[in-house]
Amino acid sequence: MPATFDLIWLTVLAYGTGHITSFFILGYLGSIALSSMSLDRNYGIYNAFLASVLFSAMGFLVYYEVLPLVNIIMPAVKPTLLSIFISSLLLGGSAFIVNQIVSKLFFSLTNLNEKLLAIAMTDPLTGISNRRSFFTNLEIEIARQHRSQSPYPIAFLLFDLDLFKSINDNYGHEIGDLVLVEFAGVLKTSLRKQDFPARWGGEEFLVLLPNTELDGAIVVAEKIRTTFQSLSFAIKGKQLQCSTSVGISLLKSPDENPETVINKADEYLYIAKERGRNQVVSDKNRF
Structure with missing residues (x-):
């Protein structure tokens, strides 16, 4: 708790500048600044209590002449018991209030940053991750693959919704968006927890x-x-039924270029389209 040591240092400094001066100038500013250093709202109670105890203790020691009157700024003035009591309460209260305000603002900004990050990494239409998020998770997975004692393969499945342009042209973009959302729902319910789906762009996933x-x-x-x-x-x-073509490729080693492997899945997807759509193409059936 670094603020604890700062409060002790502030108390010593306050003693050297005189009780009245330090309480009304250095004391308020110091306790407020120090309480702001702690973002834990529970710790703010401790910090406020410690500020009150330290400053009142210093005041009592001066009042009962255990410590001599010292003021390097102006003539020394002996504090009264009332001034010690009131000043200590005001110091602790101000430290606590500012800590609560600062910590609340900090957590609000943290939540806002998390929401903005989620927006930046999520496709707004389908609610699944976007291309940027995909590459972020891909880097994490490749690093995990590299650390593994027995490197495992990572499979890429590239989907393209068949004849999607004609759906937009014939039924409108609202229906096209509905089809995209439904396909994203199929992905979510068909995959394992560790799998990672993303909208790659347009009608590709x-x-x-x-x-x-x-x-x-x-x-x-x-x-x-x-x-x-x-x-x-x-x-x-009328009843509209849709289909999708799929290209599959494997990243077998962390030394392979992931973009090259994804491009291979794209090539197999193109083959699936040429063969009549609504099928899966991989190394097993590319010829």
């Missing part, structure tokens, strides 16, 4: 699967593809 071999990644991709295909959207008395 990228999913990171830590510690997942190719066969396991294919199972997950097929689950998401079939679940999304089974959804039906009621629009103007």
Whole structure:
């Protein structure tokens, strides 16, 4: 508790400048500044109590002539018991009040910063992470992979909603947004806690699967593809069904370039589109 030592130092300094002067000038400013150093609202009670005790103790020692009157600024004036009592209460109270205000402002700013960070890392439409957040988590996962005694593969699943432009053109962007939100919901319910989905851009979504071999990644991709295909959207008395194409690639070593691996998933996604869409392509079936 560094403020404790600062209060002791302030008390000594206050003694050297005279009881009255220190209480009404140095005392108030010092206790307020020191209480502001602590952002813990509970610690503010301790700090205020300590300020009152130290300053009243110094006043009593001067009053009962245990310590001589000293004032390096102006002629020394002996304090009265009433001035000691009132000044100590005012000092402690001011220290406590300012601590509560400062700590409340600090935690409000902290919460605001956390909310702003969440906004910056989240896709506003679908509520899942965005590209920036994906790369942040990818770096963390690659570092974890590098520290592992037996490096594990990281699978990338790149999804693209089929014929999405025609959905926007024929039904409007509101329906297109609804389809994007529903697909993001499928991702959330189909993945493990450690998996990381993100909106890659437009109608593309990228999913990171830590510690997942190719066969396991294919199972997950097929689950998401079939679940999304089974959804039906009621629009103007008609039923709209959508599908998605998927490209899968694996980052097998921390020495590999993740962007190169993601580009490979993009190549496989393109192959899936060329083959008629609504399918999964990986190293196993690229030819």
